[in-house]
Amino acid sequence: MPVLLDDLVTLALARQVPTREQALALLESEDDDLLDVVAAAGRVRRHFFANRVKLNLIVNMKSGLCPEDCAYCSQRRGSAADVLQYNWIDPALAADTADRAVAGGAKRVCLVASGRGPTDRDVQRVAETVRAIKARHPNVEVCTSLGLLTAERAERLLAAGVYAYNHNLNTSEANYGDICTTHTYADRVDTVRVAKDAGLSPCSGAIFGMGETDADVVDLAFSLRRSDPDSVPVNFLIPFEGTPLGGEWQLTPQRCLRILALFRFVFPDSEVRIAGGREIHLRSLQPLGLHLANSIFLGDYLTSEGQAGSADLQMIADAGFVVEGQEDETLPAARRDLVTLRRRGPGTALPANA
Numbered sequence: 014m015p016v017l018l019d020d021l022v023t024l025a026l027a028r029q030v031p032t033r034e035q036a037l038a039l040l041e042s043e044d045d046d047l048l049d050v051v052a053a054a055g056r057v058r059r060h061f062f063a064n065r066v067k068l069n070l071i072v073n074m075k076s077g078l079c080p081e082d083c084a085y086c087s088q089r090r091g092s093a094a095d096v097l098q099y100n101w102i103d104p105a106l107a108a109d110t111a112d113r114a115v116a117g118g119a120k121r122v123c124l125v126a127s128g129r130g131p132t133d134r135d136v137q138r139v140a141e142t143v144r145a146i147k148a149r150h151p152n153v154e155v156c157t158s159l160g161l162l163t164a165e166r167a168e169r170l171l172a173a174g175v176y177a178y179n180h181n182l183n184t185s186e187a188n189y190g191d192i193c194t195t196h197t198y199a200d201r202v203d204t205v206r207v208a209k210d211a212g213l214s215p216c217s218g219a220i221f222g223m224g225e226t227d228a229d230v231v232d233l234a235f236s237l238r239r240s241d242p243d244s245v246p247v248n249f250l251i252p253f254e255g256t257p258l259g260g261e262w263q264l265t266p267q268r269c270l271r272i273l274a275l276f277r278f279v280f281p282d283s284e285v286r287i288a289g290g291r292e293i294h295l296r297s298l299q300p301l302g303l304h305l306a307n308s309i310f311l312g313d314y315l316t317s318e319g320q321a322g323s324a325d326l327q328m329i330a331d332a333g334f335v336v337e338g339q340e341d342e343t344l345p346a347a348r349r350d351l352v353t354l355r356r357r358g359p360g361t362a363l364p365a366n367a
């Protein structure tokens with residue numbers, strides 16, 4: 014185990030991906046080795062993100078009554094979960110919610126709506142909402158998560174001031190047909206690409222606790238890495254009664270931490286966010302998660318409640334971390350520097366790089 018962890022840290026500090034064998038060995042490690050795993054991945058987290066924790070707040074813009082059938086989702090077609098159901102909220106209400114988020118330390122506001130994907134009218138509504146939020150908080154990052162996206166709608170969101178677009182891959186390609194039949198894994202990969210190509214910061218992650226094997230976890234992590242997201246939400250299934258996965262309580266805090274450690278090693282300099290299920294699956298080990306992820310959601314989730322925002326802030330302070338300010342850059346500068354626009358070869362006066 015010490016050799017594996019040293020090798021993983023060396024690779025991650027060089028922004029290199031572990032091998033499949035290394036990733037599997039990490040997931041298979043014993044509980045006795047857990048603190049060593051957290052310490053090793055924590056070195057990578059501190060190297061790229063110091064002791065900053067980015068806070069994000071979800072605004073559920075439209076809740077329930079989705080025509081899609083994602084098995085994990087309380088808003089799915091036929092869900093018997095007793096969740097709030099409402100149509101698009103008013104832009105002013107979303108802006109009021111953003112006020113509370115920013116006052117609580119949130120740097121990013123995530124506008125989420127149920128549904129297969131936005132219509133033109135939906136994009137218009139979201140654009141009005143983004144303008145209302147940005148008028149009050151020009152520096153807050155606005156992310157939208159609206160489902161499958163076309164290039165034209167992505168460009169309209171960008172023009173409206175949207176910074177990021179979230180679309181999770183959720184589970185491995187091999188498992189995807191077991192959790193959803195109304196759209197495909199390829200649809201999801203395509204939307205992440207569309208958002209990225211439009212200039213939106215890609216946010217794409219996973220849900221664990223749905224019966225996946227270690228091989229599925231690794232497949233998904235590597236597939237996500239190929240999409241090269243700037244931020245990677247790691248959800249742990251919230252098993253809502255009234256959904257097909259309502260009885261699935263498979264996760265232990267130790268497994269959640271090993272998965273988070275793996276994601277830190279696979280995404281050393283990307284924003285890894287502990288998302289839904291943090292409180293119910295990590296439970297008293299939540300502070301250890303902060304040594305792996307550099308970002309969490311503050312407050313409530315889409316249809317379930319999180320712990321009090323004040324408890325999140327206390328936990329961050331107690332664990333020796335600080336809330337990332339709006340003026341701070343989340344991603345290491347070198348990550349942006351990886352993309353260099355070509356200014357040599359064809360189309361320039363300079364010779365080609367060959």
Ligand code: SF4
Nearest residue numbers: 079081083086089127
């Ligand atoms: S598309 Fe989104 S809102 Fe609809 S069922 Fe799937 S996860 Fe839930």
